[in-house]
Amino acid sequence: MEFYDRQEELRILHENEELSKEHASFMVLMGRRRIGKTTLLTKAFEGERYAYLFVSRDSEALLCGKFQRALEEQIGIHVYGSITRLRELFEVIMKESLQRHFTLIIDEFQDLYKVNSSSFSDMQDIWDRYHSRSKINLIACGSIHSLMKRIFEDNSEPLYGRPTSKMTIRPFTTAVLKQILSDANPSYGPDDLLCLYMLTGGVAKYIELLIDAGCTTKDKMLNAVCRQDSYFLSEGHDLLVNEFQGEYGTYFSILQLIASGLTRRSEIDGTLQKDAGAFLKKLDDDYEMISKLQPVLAKPGSKTSIYEIHDNFLCFWFRFIYPYQSLIERGQLKMLRKYIGEQYNQFTGRSLERYFQDKLMESGDYTTIGNWWDRSGKNEIDVVALNEFNHTGIIGEVKRNPERLSMKDLKEKAAALPRNQFGRYKMDFKGFSLKDM
16 A cells, blocks of 8 residues: 555654754654554655664663664664663764764664663663754654653653654544545445444554455455454454553453443443443553543533543454454354444444544534533434534534434434533534445
8 A cells, every 4th residue: 555644744754854953853753553653754764864773572682783783784873892781872872963963763662661671761861961962863653652651751750851742643534544445446435435444443554454455345344354364353452462461351341341332430330340440540541542421511520421442443343353252263254244244334323423523623623523412311412513712513413324314303402402501602403424424
């Protein structure tokens, strides 16, 4: 698959690279695994003088040897003798940057902690001594979100306050998804686009796997997921075990419950037969894997809150793959594929809502977007999009079939919106269906 989008990210990377020719730059680049961070950096610096160092889980001495060879081959930093400590190697790099400009990318930066737990303290000391005279463009790239946040955002950590910029790589927008699918299959249908969105959520690696395999229709995509050699069958486990490390059992159980529709705290606690509060808080605040949703404009702490997995692929994986590991191990993949097909329309109802919510947010016309529901559960509105500056908004209904849309029913539901919160907004009513994708 060719390179798509990322123009704003490329612009920022190029600007930082130019600025670093006069003053040292230290960027933190974060994003979930498979989002395309390495591809972006390779694209940004092609033709430029840069070194790419990948932090593998080797001993410190072995890793230093790999880094030495990479530095010599890629940017000509000659190190006499054999360096076995990361501290010594980083000091060599910073001394070299006093003489000339270059870019240094350290990928999976957070894993330096497992190689030598004092690496970050050593780096802080060396950076503080040399950066004012340096011409380095240093990029620390990482994908284990909780560790990267702790390293750079916890004020008790040594590298807190050292970066000069931070950037998080997000999934592709709905517009880019449409462009990719259109290029691969000009005759695609709305359900093909919805399936691509539902499975990948705009994550570059997943899109690339499907597109390069010629899976550009709904059926081909779902068939690809259920193949015996499918990358997707083990991906959720591979993705999260490193993130959660030794605690993943309870986290996996909670995510499975949320994906299956048990989204309220009381439902989760009752099913687990334990207080899940601390785990839910970490999934939300530290791992940023779930969101605590409230009705739009609800007061903080509202008891009507629910939880949702906001990563599309993980939502799919915990709904259809993780609970049926025994089927997969026995090779009953045709049965799994049939089950996914039977549940597809119901499951993708929420995916369709999220698609239109994403699309409205990407338009730049709204400051707040979400759902609204009352405590009784009788009135639920699929899309509420508000502009807090000009007090306009949209109240929307989402259905797969446009013939099932009813503006009369939608207006009746909207009558339940609290006047003290929504009265100052001028609202339009709109229906969204597959044909509007």
